[in-house]
Amino acid sequence: MRFLSRKIRDKSSLFWMVISLVILLLMPILLAVGLYLKSLPILQEQSFWDLLTESDWKPMQGKFGFLPFITSSLWVTFLSIIIATPVCILTAIYLTQYAKKRVLAIMQPIIDILAGLPSVIYGVWGVLIVVPFISKTVAPFFGLQTSGYTILAGAIVLSIMVIPFILNILIEVFRTIPEELTEASLSVGATKWETIKYVLLKKAFPGIISATGLGVARAFGETIAVLMVVGNVVKVPTSVFDSGYPLPALIANNYGEMLSIPMYDSALMLAALILFGIVLLFNFLSRMAIIRSEKNQ
Amino acid sequence: MKSKIDIKNLNLFIGKQQILKNVNVQIPENKITIILGPSGCGKTTLLKSLNRLTDLYEDVKVSGEIIIDNEDILHSNQDVTAIRKKMGLLAQRPYPLPMSIFKNVAYGIRISDSENKKTIPQRVEYHLKQVNLWDEVKDRLHSPASRLSIGQQQRLCLARGLAVDPEIILADEPTSALDPISSQAIEQKFIELKEQYTVVMVTHILRQARRIADYVIFMYLGEVVECGTAEEFFSNPKEERTKAYLKGAFN
Amino acid sequence: MKLKKTEEIFFKFLMYISVSFITASLFLIVFSIFYKGLPSLSWEMVSETPKGGFYFGKEGGILNAIIGSLYLSIGATILAMLFGIPIALFMNVYLRKYNRFVNGIRFFLDLLWGIPSIVYGAFGFTIMVMLGIKTSLLAGIITVSIFILPIMVRALDEVLKTVPVGLFEASLSLGSTRSETAFRVFLRQTIPGLATAILLSFGRAIGDAASVLFTTGYTDHIPTSIMQPTATLPLAIFFQLGSPIEEVRSRAYSSALILTIIILLISVISRIVSAKYNKHRIKF
Structure with a gap:
């Protein structure tokens, strides 16, 4: 009796585990298929390439050019990565090679809290500090006039959001480089800095690329914080002091209100699908690079 | 001499690497059998295939027979948990379960035998006394097992294994993490336990084997080189490789 | 030189x-x-729901959003645990020998982890429209739990990975089944780490705005059933900040302060819980 009931419990928990795993594995496939099916109507009407390269966005007239949104997303993302990556590399080198253990112990919670702050908080901070800073200090310095709600504001806010994310990976990358390698380099007479420059950075290079790639994916999908500071003007930006309108913001601002306009729904789903695809692609390539470099070691 | 475990033509592969090569041995009942050999010779694998812990590893292929009480456990349709329950395992270092001292011993009794709930405290006491741990822990039975010293933990693990009423005790270098005094206590215990149980122990310490073995299986590179009674094995080895090993050539 | x-x-x-x-x-x-x-943070803010004219700077508070957020994230965390814990145990107890398969799942989870929450939100809304479900606490809970599930499983997995194989073998040798080993030994062995992993997911759930933007709706009342719409803190901040009225904007700041304090509290609690468990930190 007792044995039988144990057996049943064992089988039923196995059953639940398998079901859960299957649901988890099916979810993204369902997501991708669903997004694709919903964006089919617009894809059948207009060519994908035209949608990507047109800059006219007039849903009422059935014109859906994604170019302003895609270029805005690219501007904000790459600018933020350009700010974040050097800061992360320098910090990771400092924390793993120079700093005392105690400094790392203090920095770790700071990094973790930054990583845990909700994006709406970053957005509020951006509105409070970054936007006025750009309109009152940075833009006048270049002799420009702007409200401050710009690509640059989005990029600055975003860069601080992705820093903890990239930094945590980089710290791990530098930490896993075997100590013997450093010792070998030091014992042939290289200075600490030369060792870092010629040995560690070289060894860490694939890891740095991967971390940056993951950062790009992260930044590309970030919605609320960027939306709050970037201005949301439909126009292909030509300078960092222009307002922008990234893809996630497009979805967030318009979804839910678009059901009455034909094709609008489908266009926004296509935006979500593009977002999904790009993020997945960057994640995939970066993770593959990590796995590759681990195998080579 | 009655044999408890009968191993016939046992071959074991991990991937393409052959770990056990055509092992044919018999393990006598109510004796201490020592599996001896240099590290990496397949001793631990042989021990773990006895209670089918080899199932846990990827790419393991086993062929042959392991017959315990007239049943081939490798091809049995009996539940694997029941097979494992027949054998208590003592590992290289103690792995107390994440619970109190009392619950560690009671764990096996609780999951396998719900009829006698009331007798659990007595049985826990009995088994803790059996491994001479009772006097040291009777005042703190409900504190976590992880607070015990490593030697005490190993004795607790032995008590925990004995509590499920096994017939066989499998021990994989059980003293390798212990201090000399705790090691001695375990060895002493094994000598007492062989009255009731069949003990199979893996070791690479020659002196330990000399101290407690009734029967010795000497392995080298996955093969059983020689097996026989301890007396015979140590005083009159037949194989060249055994002689070399006893002189210390492999260590 | x-x-x-x-x-x-x-x-x-x-x-x-x-x-x-x-x-x-x-x-x-x-x-x-x-x-x-701080200046506009008052007892009224955290103890009352919005009254008439709240959005023009009159009296009331954001209790509806605080409670709504707690309901939403607690619900989503529990729902995600219901699936996440079995999956993580399955990977580390049952599938332990199939290393390549488990690593495949991990890779997959890492990919999922990066999908922006707005995509989940938009997709969730489409499903709701298709099935004719109105914006509600339930819809939000489901969407958010799907969004935090990969995060939770991966964090739990990092913790369970550290259980030594010797303990696994010890438990099996005592005649336990694999599910007994999973629930009685593995879970118990890693409680502090598991708590940290779950708190991490909870933090994600309470802070995310994009996934609830279309799914939970927004109301001034505290929901009394999961079929009702609900306000959430991130959206309360977002909406109030967009107001042209100074008083409302300053309430957005104090709402942001409340959310920040909640997040800092979660961080402190998980740090205390994992103080004994520093050997294997969960990294994200």
Whole structure:
């Protein structure tokens, strides 16, 4: 009796585990298929390439050019990565090679809290500090006039959001480089800095690329914080002091209100699908690079 | 001499690497059998295939027979948990379960035998006394097992294994993490336990084997080189490789 | 020789700047939220729901959003645990020998982890429209739990990975089944780490705005059933900040302060819980 009931419990928990795993594995496939099916109507009407390269966005007239949104997303993302990556590399080198253990112990919670702050908080901070800073200090310095709600504001806010994310990976990358390698380099007479420059950075290079790639994916999908500071003007930006309108913001601002306009729904789903695809692609390539470099070691 | 475990033509592969090569041995009942050999010779694998812990590893292929009480456990349709329950395992270092001292011993009794709930405290006491741990822990039975010293933990693990009423005790270098005094206590215990149980122990310490073995299986590179009674094995080895090993050539 | 030294000094200087930049950013963010949020933070803010004219700067508070957020994230965390814990146990107990398969699942989870929450939100809304479900607490809970599930499973997995194989073998040798080993031994062995992993997911759930933007709706009342729409803190902040009225905007700041305090509390609690468990930190 007792044995039988144990057996049943064992089988039923196995059953639940398998079901859960299957649901988890099916979810993204369902997501991708669903997004694709919903964006089919617009894809059948207009060519994908035209949608990507047109800059006219007039849903009422059935014109859906994604170019302003895609270029805005690219501007904000790459600018933020350009700010974040050097800061992360320098910090990771400092924390793993120079700093005392105690400094790392203090920095770790700071990094973790930054990583845990909700994006709406970053957005509020951006509105409070970054936007006025750009309109009152940075833009006048270049002799420009702007409200401050710009690509640059989005990029600055975003860069601080992705820093903890990239930094945590980089710290791990530098930490896993075997100590013997450093010792070998030091014992042939290289200075600490030369060792870092010629040995560690070289060894860490694939890891740095991967971390940056993951950062790009992260930044590309970030919605609320960027939306709050970037201005949301439909126009292909030509300078960092222009307002922008990234893809996630497009979805967030318009979804839910678009059901009455034909094709609008489908266009926004296509935006979500593009977002999904790009993020997945960057994640995939970066993770593959990590796995590759681990195998080579 | 009655044999408890009968191993016939046992071959074991991990991937393409052959770990056990055509092992044919018999393990006598109510004796201490020592599996001896240099590290990496397949001793631990042989021990773990006895209670089918080899199932846990990827790419393991086993062929042959392991017959315990007239049943081939490798091809049995009996539940694997029941097979494992027949054998208590003592590992290289103690792995107390994440619970109190009392619950560690009671764990096996609780999951396998719900009829006698009331007798659990007595049985826990009995088994803790059996491994001479009772006097040291009777005042703190409900504190976590992880607070015990490593030697005490190993004795607790032995008590925990004995509590499920096994017939066989499998021990994989059980003293390798212990201090000399705790090691001695375990060895002493094994000598007492062989009255009731069949003990199979893996070791690479020659002196330990000399101290407690009734029967010795000497392995080298996955093969059983020689097996026989301890007396015979140590005083009159037949194989060249055994002689070399006893002189210390492999260590 | 001298040049080399100068170069090192120069880069070390840059390193100090980078570290200070990161540290200063955190303090600047927290400080500015406190500085702007404290003046309008009152007992009324956290103890009352919005009254008439609240959105023109009249009386009331954001209790609806605080409670709504708690309902939503607690619900989503529990729902995600219901699936997440079995999956993580399955990977580490049952599938332990199929290393390549488990690593495949991990890779997959890492990919999922990066999908932006707005995509989940938009997709969730489409499903709701298709099935004719109205915006509600339930819809939000489901969407958010799907969004945090990969995060939770991966975090739980990192913790369960550390259980030594010897303990696994010890438990099996006592005649336990694999499910008994999973639930009685593995879970118990890793409680502090599991708590941290679950708190991490909870933090994600309570802070995310994009996934609930279309799914939960927004109301001034505290929901009394999961079929009703609900307000959430991130959206309360977002909407109030967009107001042209100064009083409402300053309430957005104090709402942000409340959310920040909740997040900091979660961080402190998980740090205390995992204090004994520093060997294997969950990294994200």
